[in-house]
Amino acid sequence: MRVLVVEDERKLAQILASALQAEHYDVVVAATGEDGFFRANAEVFDLVVLDLMLPGRSGLEILQTLRQWHIETPVLILTARDGVDDRVLGLDLGADDYLVKPFALPELLARIRALLRRGRPSDVLRLKAADLELDLVTRRATRGDALLDLTAREFELLEYLLRHQGHLVSREMLAREVWKEPRRATPLDNVIDVQMTRLRRKVDNEGGARLIHTVRGVGFVLREGEP
Amino acid sequence: MHWWSTPSIRVRLTGWYTVVLFLMMVVYATATFVAVRHEFLEQLDDQLHDDFETAEGFLAPAPDGRIAWSGDRHHDPDNDEARGSDVWSAGGEPIYRSSASVALPAVAIAAATTTPRYESVVTNGSRWRTLTGTSLVGGRAVVLRVSRSEDRLRTQLWEILVVLVLGLPLVVALAGIGGYVLARRALTPIDHLASEARRITADRLHERLSVSNQHDEIGRLAAVINDTFARLESSFDQLRRFTADASHELRTPLSVIRGIGEIGLHETRTPAEYKEAMGSMLEEVDRLTTLVDTLLRLSYGDAGTVRLSRESVDLGQLARDVVSSLGILAEERNQRLRIEQAANISVTADRLVLREAITNVVDNAIKYSPRGSSIEVRIHADRDRAILAVADQGPGIAAEHRERIFDRFFRLDEARSRDAGGTGLGLAIARWAVEANGGSISVKEGTNGGSIFEIVLPARTGTIVEHQEHATQRMGGDA
Numbered sequence: 001m002r003v004l005v006v007e008d009e010r011k012l013a014q015i016l017a018s019a020l021q022a023e024h025y026d027v028v029v030a031a032t033g034e035d036g037f038f039r040a041n042a043e044v045f046d047l048v049v050l051d052l053m054l055p056g057r058s059g060l061e062i063l064q065t066l067r068q069w070h071i072e073t074p075v076l077i078l079t080a081r082d083g084v085d086d087r088v089l090g091l092d093l094g095a096d097d098y099l100v101k102p103f104a105l106p107e108l109l110a111r112i113r114a115l116l117r118r119g120r121p122s123d124v125l126r127l128k129a130a131d132l133e134l135d136l137v138t139r140r141a142t143r144g145d146a147l148l149d150l151t152a153r154e155f156e157l158l159e160y161l162l163r164h165q166g167h168l169v170s171r172e173m174l175a176r177e178v179w180k181e182p183r184r185a186t187p188l189d190n191v192i193d194v195q196m197t198r199l200r201r202k203v204d205n206e207g208g209a210r211l212i213h214t215v216r217g218v219g220f221v222l223r224e225g226e227p
Numbered sequence: 228m229h230w231w232s233t234p235s236i237r238v239r240l241t242g243w244y245t246v247v248l249f250l251m252m253v254v255y256a257t258a259t260f261v262a263v264r265h266e267f268l269e270q271l272d273d274q275l276h277d278d279f280e281t282a283e284g285f286l287a288p289a290p291d292g293r294i295a296w297s298g299d300r301h302h303d304p305d306n307d308e309a310r311g312s313d314v315w316s317a318g319g320e321p322i323y324r325s326s327a328s329v330a331l332p333a334v335a336i337a338a339a340t341t342t343p344r345y346e347s348v349v350t351n352g353s354r355w356r357t358l359t360g361t362s363l364v365g366g367r368a369v370v371l372r373v374s375r376s377e378d379r380l381r382t383q384l385w386e387i388l389v390v391l392v393l394g395l396p397l398v399v400a401l402a403g404i405g406g407y408v409l410a411r412r413a414l415t416p417i418d419h420l421a422s423e424a425r426r427i428t429a430d431r432l433h434e435r436l437s438v439s440n441q442h443d444e445i446g447r448l449a450a451v452i453n454d455t456f457a458r459l460e461s462s463f464d465q466l467r468r469f470t471a472d473a474s475h476e477l478r479t480p481l482s483v484i485r486g487i488g489e490i491g492l493h494e495t496r497t498p499a500e501y502k503e504a505m506g507s508m509l510e511e512v513d514r515l516t517t518l519v520d521t522l523l524r525l526s527y528g529d530a531g532t533v534r535l536s537r538e539s540v541d542l543g544q545l546a547r548d549v550v551s552s553l554g555i556l557a558e559e560r561n562q563r564l565r566i567e568q569a570a571n572i573s574v575t576a577d578r579l580v581l582r583e584a585i586t587n588v589v590d591n592a593i594k595y596s597p598r599g600s601s602i603e604v605r606i607h608a609d610r611d612r613a614i615l616a617v618a619d620q621g622p623g624i625a626a627e628h629r630e631r632i633f634d635r636f637f638r639l640d641e642a643r644s645r646d647a648g649g650t651g652l653g654l655a656i657a658r659w660a661v662e663a664n665g666g667s668i669s670v671k672e673g674t675n676g677g678s679i680f681e682i683v684l685p686a687r688t689g690t691i692v693e694h695q696e697h698a699t700q701r702m703g704g705d706a
Binding site: 102179184185186187188190191194215216217218 | 502506510517
C-alpha cells in the first residue's frame with residue numbers, strides 16, 4: 001500500500017512517515033505543495049494524506065485539481081483550523097475524510113485503514129480475538145465457554161475494540177464512534193474510563209490472557225499478549 | 228488636510244456668527260439710512276413750505292400798482308447763499324430774483340398751478356429743491372418759487388453713510404472677535420476633556436475625567452465618558468485576570484512535560500520506565516489540548532461567531548439523556564442521581580450546546596458531592612420560564628463565591644478540583660452555553676446544605692404540561 005504524505009512541517013512529516021511505516025505502509029513524503037501535486041499526478045498511490053496549509057500551493061487547490069483531472073485516490077485532509085467552513089469546503093472539493101490538528105496518531109491510522117478498506121465487503125457476523133467471541137447477529141459475547149453479561153454500551157465498546165483489534169483506540173475515537181458525541185469533554189472522558197474498567201472486569205476476569213490494555217496517555221488496545 | 232478645509236468648531240461657530248451678524252447689520256444700516264434720508268427730505272420740504280409762506284408775506288402791491296418785494300433784513304432769504312426766492316408776474320416778467328437762485332432756470336409760467344409743486348433741480352453740479360406755486364397779491368397772480376440747496380443735506384447724508392459703511396465692518400469685526408473668544412471659552416472644557424482623556428491609556432484606566440458641574444452639558448459628557456472608562460477598565464481587568472489564569476493553566480502541563488523529559492533523559496532507564504514517562508507526557512498533552520480547545524470555544528463564544536441552531540428541545544428528555552450518560556459516574560461513587568419532573572416543557576435552544584451546559588453542571592455536582600449522597604435534577608415551570616435545577620448534598624458554596632463560580636478558571640479548591648480532572652472551565656462553558664441560548668444560570672444554597680444550580684430558559688409557549696403528581700424517576704447507569 002503506497003501512501004503519499006503532503007506535509008510541509010518537517011517534524012510532523014517524519015512522525016507521520018515513521019508511524020505509517022510501522023504499520024507497513026510504503027510512504028512517500030512531499031514537503032511542498034508543488035512537489036505533492038506533481039507526485040500525486042505522476043505516480044500511483046492508494047491514499048494521500050494532505051495538509052491544507054502549505055506554502056506555495058494550498059492543499060485545497062491540489063485537491064481540487066486532482067479531482068478535476070479525475071484522479072480518484074482517497075484523500076484525507078489535515079487542517080489546523082477548527083473552522084467548520086474549512087472542513088466542509090474540503091469535503092465538498094472531494095476529500096474523503098478530515099482530521100483537525102492536533103490529532104492522535106491512532107486516530108489517523110484508524111481513518112486510513114477505514115479509507116483503504118472502503119468498497120470492500122467488510123460485513124462480518126462474528127468478531128474474534130483469542131477465545132473472546134462476539135456474535136453480532138445474536139449480540140452475544142463469550143469468553144471461552146462463559147457467556148459474558150454485557151450492557152448495550154459495553155457490547156458496542158467491545159465491538160469497536162475488536163474491529164480495531166491490535167490497533168490503538170483513543171478516547172476521542174470512542175467518544176465519537178461509540179458514544180456518538182460530536183465533541184470530546186472531560187465528563188465524557190471519565191465516563192469512558194469507568195465504562196472501560198467495568199468492561200475489562202467482565203472480559204478479563206473470567207480467566208485466560210488479558211485482552212484489553214490501557215496505554216497510558218494514548219488510549220486502549222485489544223490484543224493478545226503485551227500491548 | 229489644511230486647517231481651512233476642516234476648521235475647528237470654534238472657527239466655524241465664529242464664522243457663521245459673523246456672517247449672520249454682518250447681514251443683519253447691512254439690513255439695519257440700509258434701513259436706517261433710507262429712513263434718515265426720507266426724514267431729511269421731508270424736513271427740507273417743510274422748510275420750503277415755510278419759506279413759501281414767508282416769501283408770500285414779503286410780496287405787496289406797490290403804490291404804482293406793481294408788485295414789489297419787500298424782504299426784511301432778518302428774514303431775507305437773500306442773505307443765505309443756500310436759499311433763494313424768485314417771483315414772476317403772471318406774464319412771465321421777473322419781479323424779484325435772489326442772488327442765490329439766479330442760476331436756477333426760470334419757471335415755465337404756464338405750468339405753474341395754485342397747488343404748490345415740489346421739484347428737484349440740478350444746476351452747475353449742485354442740487355436744489357424748489358417749491359413753485361402761484362399766489363394772489365393784491366388781486367393779481369404771481370408765480371412764486373422758493374428754493375433751498377440740497378448740498379448741506381447731501382453732505383450730512385454722506386457723512387452718515389460714511390459712518391455706517393466704515394463703522395459696520397468695525398462693529399462686525401469686534402463682534403466676531405468677541406464671538407470667537409466666547410466660543411473658545413465655551414469650548415475650552417471640551418479641549419480640556421480631550422487632553423485628559425488622552426492621558427488615560429490602558430495602563431492608567433483607573434483614572435477618571437474631572438467633572439466640575441455634573442448637570443451642565445460638559446458634565447454630562449464627562450460622566451458618559453467616565454462610564455465608558457469604567458466599563459473598559461472592568462473588561463481590561465477581566466481580560467488581564469483571564470490571561471494570567473490561562474497562562475498559569477497552560478504552563479502547568481508544559482512544565483510537567485518538560486520535567487518528565489528532563490528526568491527521563493538524565494539517566495538510562497528501562498523501556499518500561501520510558502514508556503511510563505512518555506505516557507505521562509501524553510496525558511499532559513491531552514490536558515493541554517482539551518484546555519486550548521475549550522479556550523478557543525469560549526473565545527469564539529465571546530466573539531459571537533458561534534452559530535447556534537434554534538430547535539425545539541424537550542428539557543426532560545435532554546436531562547434524561549445527560550443523566551443516562553453520566554449515571555455511571557454517580558454509580559461509581561454510590562450516589563443517587565434522580566430526575567424529578569413536574570412538567571413537560573420544551574425550550575428553543577441549540578440541543579448540543581444546552582446539553583453541554585447540563586452535562587457540566589451535573590458532572591460538577593457528581594464530582595463535589597460526597598459518596599453515597601443524592602443528586603436531584605428537578606424540572607419545573609414558573610409561568611413562562613422553564614427551570615432546570617440541579618441540587619446536590621455537597622459542601623455548598625459560600626455566598627461570596629456564588630457569582631465568581633462561573634468565572635473562567637475560578638476554583639474553590641485548587642488541588643481537589645485539579646485531581647478531579649477539571650480544567651476550571653466547565654461552569655464557564657455552562658454559563659456561556661445557557662446565556663447563548665437566551666437563558667441564565669445561577670447558584671443558591673440548598674434547603675439542607677449543598678447547592679442548587681438553576682438554569683432558567685424561556686419556555687416555548689404552549690409546551691408546559693403540568694404533571695398531576697410529581698413523578699419521580701430513578702435513573703441507574705446507562706444499561
